[in-house]
Structures are given as C-alpha cells and as structure tokens.
Amino acid sequence: MAIPEPFKRNFETLLRAAGQGDLALLECADAVTGKPRYVICAVGREADAYVMTPFGHLHDGNPFEAYVPPA
16 A cells, blocks of 8 residues: 655655754644643744644554554
8 A cells, every 4th residue: 555645745845854953842722532642743933933744743641552463
C-alpha cells in the first residue's frame, strides 16, 4: 500500500521544520477527553504572531504495542 501524497507532503514539511529548528513540543488538551497530549508542531510566523501547526502527538505507553509495521 502506498502512502498518500498529502501525508508525504506533510512529512516533508515536518523534515524542513526540523532542519531549520522550527519544531516545538506543546502540551495540549485532547479535544474529546480533555486529557493532556504532547503534540509535535511546526512553528511558523504570521506577522507578529507565532503559528503552531500540529503534526502528531507522542504516544502514551509503549508504541511498539500500539502499531503493527508493514509486512
């Protein structure tokens, strides 16, 4: 199964942000449960404000138990 193009573009954006030192780890609240989530964000600027673009969150627990790699 191929990775969809929008996900590839988002990953490339994430790599560029990392290469430029424009990543942040933010504590946010889960929109459904309200529990804390630790979110990886790209940091940009819009006029005088910072813009945080979320890309994903760090997994609670053991990620090796949560995901199955491709065969």
